[in-house]
Amino acid sequence: MKMTTIANVEVSRIGLGTWAIGGSEWGQVPDDIAVATCLSAVDRGINLIDTAPIYGRGHAEEIVGKAMRSHGRREAFFIATKAGLEWNEHGVFANSTAPRLRRELEDSLRRLNTDYIDLYQVHWPDTRTPIAEVARVLLEFQRQGKVRALGVSNFSVAQMEEFRSVAPLSSNQPPYNLFEREIDNAVLPWCAAKGVAVLTYSSLCRSLLAGRLQRGMTFNEKDIRHVDPKFQEPRFSQYLTAVERLTRFAKERYQKSVVELAARWVLDRPGVSVALWGARRPDQLDAVSGLSNWSLDSSAMAQIDRIVSESVTDPVGPEYLTPGVREA
Numbered sequence: 001m002k003m004t005t006i007a008n009v010e011v012s013r014i015g016l017g018t019w020a021i022g023g024s025e026w027g028q029v030p031d032d033i034a035v036a037t038c039l040s041a042v043d044r045g046i047n048l049i050d051t052a053p054i055y056g057r058g059h060a061e062e063i064v065g066k067a068m069r070s071h072g073r074r075e076a077f078f079i080a081t082k083a084g085l086e087w088n089e090h091g092v093f094a095n096s097t098a099p100r101l102r103r104e105l106e107d108s109l110r111r112l113n114t115d116y117i118d119l120y121q122v123h124w125p126d127t128r129t130p131i132a133e134v135a136r137v138l139l140e141f142q143r144q145g146k147v148r149a150l151g152v153s154n155f156s157v158a159q160m161e162e163f164r165s166v167a168p169l170s171s172n173q174p175p176y177n178l179f180e181r182e183i184d185n186a187v188l189p190w191c192a193a194k195g196v197a198v199l200t201y202s203s204l205c206r207s208l209l210a211g212r213l214q215r216g217m218t219f220n221e222k223d224i225r226h227v228d229p230k231f232q233e234p235r236f237s238q239y240l241t242a243v244e245r246l247t248r249f250a251k252e253r254y255q256k257s258v259v260e261l262a263a264r265w266v267l268d269r270p271g272v273s274v275a276l277w278g279a280r281r282p283d284q285l286d287a288v289s290g291l292s293n294w295s296l297d298s299s300a301m302a303q304i305d306r307i308v309s310e311s312v313t314d315p316v317g318p319e320y321l322t323p324g325v326r327e328a
């Protein structure tokens with residue numbers, strides 16, 4: 001496993017994403033399989049595990065806590081969790097007020113069954129709370145030794161600048177995959193220039209690029225893909241055409257699968273530190289071993305761009321994931 005550093009700590013360039021394991025937006029995952037998935041990641045050299053209170057409304061963090069307990073060595077894990085989203089019967093809302101963050105930190109430490117968090121990330125910008133104020137609260141957590149490094153997620157350059165004027169910023173976590181590249185223009189170059197690590201989420205485009213999906217497939221109402229606009233016709237077919245062509249390209253040129261191509265693409269983009277890989281079962285991580293000892297050159301990158309632009313004529317981004325603004 002190739003490594004990189006976040007705040008001077010060695011972390012794997014593939015990180016396990018635990019959204020699906022939480023069981024609330026991707027269908028249920030039995031606890032023993034979810035714990036086994038975390039342990040299997042560590043066995044494969046993946047030490048970075050990304051989680052959040054919102055994944056399964058606390059359940060994903062509990063699973064990660066159970067995996068750490070069962071493994072026995074806390075230092076084998078680099079835990080990246082998040083704060084700043086609240087949920088109720090009306091939906092999910094950004095809330096990074098100081099009292100909320102203080103309560104969330106204690107809840108996460110309890111669920112993870114640990115006395116420190118390696119990387120504490122603000123999940124989404126809260127437009128009702130000044131970012132400088134949020135950064136001051138996270139700095140307080142870091143000084144208390146409860147969190148080791150500070151990160152953000154879904155932040156613009158201006159928002160990261162504001163955070164960084166108050167507290168050291170170690171990472172940003174944006175969406176990034178070969179269909180969703182909004183960060184190419186500003187966020188990625190800025191992070192590279194400032195030494196801010198980038199952990200990409202939806203590296204497999206929420207399974208579209210994993211190569212398992214078929215035309216005509218539908219998703220359960222409780223599955224996030226039921227409302228994801230990429231998975232609705234006529235767009236779904238356009239994306240699947242791109243995946244079919246990428247599958248042929250990966251096989252003919254590299255003898256690789258499309259999931260390996262998609263993950264390699266993210267890892268080979270300048271400025272990307274870690275690609276998060278969402279998995280619900282240990283075997284979904286088998287393909288990680290297929291990422292070693294090859295890379296995509298500029299002609300392959302250009303061919304991929306051609307396939308995507310020719311196949312997807314009505315692209316759509318991941319904006320539907322943006323949480324609501326809470327009432328004043």
Ligand SMILES: NC(=O)c1ccc[n+]([C@@H]2O[C@H](COP(=O)([O-])OP(=O)(O)OC[C@H]3O[C@@H](n4cnc5c(N)ncnc54)[C@H](OP(=O)(O)O)[C@@H]3O)[C@@H](O)[C@H]2O)c1
Nearest residue numbers: 017018019020153201202203204205206207210277278284
């Ligand atoms: N900061 C944020 O706002 C934010 C937002 C989204 C995600 N994230 C983080 O990023 C992580 C990853 O992103 P993501 O959850 O959006 O999804 P992703 O990594 O793009 O895709 C994950 C899905 O791909 C499928 N998959 C994975 N490996 C496979 C394999 N080998 N063969 C076939 N299918 C495979 C599985 O879907 P099936 O269900 O079909 O098995 C899995 O649930 C999350 O878990 C979370 O930690 C963060």
